[in-house]
Amino acid sequence: MKMTDLKGISILKETDLTKDTFESLIDFAIQLKAEKKEGVRKRYLEGRNIALLFDKPSMRTRAAFMCAATELGAHAEFLSDDDIKMGQKDTVEDTAKVLSCYFDGIQYRISSQALLDDFAHYATVPVWNGMTDDWHPTQMLADFMTIKENFGRLEGITLTYLGDGRNNMAHSLMVAGAICGLNIRICAPEALQPDEAVFDLAQSYVQQSGGTITVTSNVDEAVHNADVLYTDMWASKGEESEIGERIELLKAFQVNRQLMEKTGKPETIFFHCLPAIHNTDTEFGQMIYEKFGLTALEVTDDVFKSNKCKSFDQSENKLHTIKALMIASIIGEPS
Incomplete structure (x- = not known):
């Protein structure tokens, strides 16, 4: 399974990725990081719209998704829990279907993994877990990219x-x-x-x-x-x-x-x-x-x-891995 196989796929937990897709996304993110440093800007998601749903606030996740979308040519729209009010008047199913009409991908940061899974089930566009109480796949991509940058590999670390x-x-x-x-x-x-x-x-x-x-x-x-x-x-x-x-x-x-x-x-x-x-x-x-x-x-x-501390490298690498993830989920392998 490579990046092409992620097109249209929601990433809700780590097991939604394989070893191959982890490594493909990380390698692509490293490429995107190098291109940005060199001043190369490729607007892979020109004209696309990305929804950012936050039931739980986060400076880093919100900033990383906003900047990633902008650098790729997409428009990112932040929607707080007050904007959505899911379950009060609109059901989870109705909300997922409505937002899928407007957006090409949806990031959701929420406490409940079960609610995220339910939302993604009804959405017709890729949904990305920005963090739940159970799983944090976007952080893993950034962390493992940072490991590969420092040691040249993941296996055996x-x-x-x-x-x-x-x-x-x-x-x-x-x-x-x-x-x-x-x-x-x-x-x-x-x-x-x-x-x-x-x-x-x-x-x-x-x-x-x-x-x-x-x-x-x-x-x-x-x-x-x-290590x-x-x-x-x-x-x-x-x-x-x-x-x-x-x-x-x-x-x-x-x-x-x-x-x-x-x-x-x-x-170390x-x-x-x-x-x-x-x-x-x-x-x-x-x-x-x-x-x-x-x-x-x-x-x-x-x-x-x-x-020895690589925490700010981890933070920066969220930007590049999120860009890779959005590209792979929305358009597949970049040309």
């Missing part, structure tokens, strides 16, 4: 994720990594380890891809010989009231300079999908300091501001 192993990032990394042949280690306290069904799903891919999936609470073993250390916020939106409990559970899983050194590899890099609580320069960071006496949570400022 060892990525260790530290923190809340039950969230959409940990689950997506497990499944996408298994599809693409990475060695994924999820390092989390026992109370926050991945869903068993997601672990089993990831394991179903590793025999074919050659990757491995490991879940552990042993930090030293998890980071040894890792990438990855973490995420300790409390997702809506979980801020639980931050005291999370700090107690996760303080041993903080990515700091000492932990980076424990990999034993000077070329650091990933974070952002936002990151790495200092006290935000309201949340200041609250953490005042209440708990901590100047950082999941990653320390010295790691985040070092040349």
